[in-house]
Amino acid sequence: MSHSNLLVIGISGVTCGGKTTTASEINKIFPGSKIFSQDDYFWPVNDPRHVWIPELNHINFDILSSLDMEGMYNDVRRYIGSNKTSKTRKHTINYLNGTDCDLRKQCFEKTKDVRIVIVEGFCIFNYRPLTEVFDLKYYFTLDRDECYRRRVQRVYEPPDCPGYFERCAWVEHLKQLEEVQETVENVVYFNEKNKNPVDTILRDILNIL
Structure with missing residues (x-):
């Protein structure tokens, strides 16, 4: 880790x-953690920097x-350098269905003095520039047909x-x-066969600490 009391997790x-589901679950486990979501950095639809498909x-x-990737990067770096947490950490452990409770308790206890930042x-x-920030990196893949099945069930704006x-x-x-496969090192890959990636991430957090 770049700092002994800081852990930055990238989920892509x-x-x-x-x-987003995985990032949210990690955030619930560690109440003082902070999430940065890439979806918050799309340019407005009328911005000329967009690429139009005729x-x-x-x-x-x-x-x-x-x-606005530069803006996202700057926000992440600014938060990391601020020594702030998103909210006061509660001394309670949040349990989610299907997760290893003992593993969660170990993680919670071992990270009491660690600021956790999640970027997804x-x-x-x-x-x-953003890739260089992460201590742990995870990448989700899907079979094309499964991806399409999930995508058509979502509603986007614009659709x-x-x-x-x-x-x-x-x-x-x-x-x-x-x-990513060719240029980014130490990435853990998940697919639809991984039933509970959260536990994998928790074990990695314990190992890196």
Whole structure:
């Protein structure tokens, strides 16, 4: 870790892969932790920096240029340097269904003096300055058909147009995944067969501490 009392966790990967759910569960386990979500950094829809896909008459939201990544990076760095926590830590342990309670208790006790920062988003590992911040890195993948099944059940604003998944969401994910596999070290990969990635992350937290 860059600081003895700081742990920064990066959670990235495919659309609808479980990034936000996992980040939220980790946040519940450690009440003083802080989440940064990449979804909060999309440029407004009328921003000229967006890439327009003429054949779809739609913005490509699944690329780095659709996001204020410099702003996100600066916010993360500013928070890390502030020595703040998002709220006062409660001396209680939150249990979630399907998780190892003993493991959770060990993590809670061992991290009482550790500030935990969680950064999640579909391409956070594709922005090199941000990648250098993480102590632990996780990447969610899915089978294409499973990803599509989950995606069509979601409602986005603006909504997906016909062909968006095939033309943008899935294609861009494959490019980003390849780049991460080739350039980013020490990434733990999850897929739909991993039933409880939270426990894996908790064990890694114990190991790194």
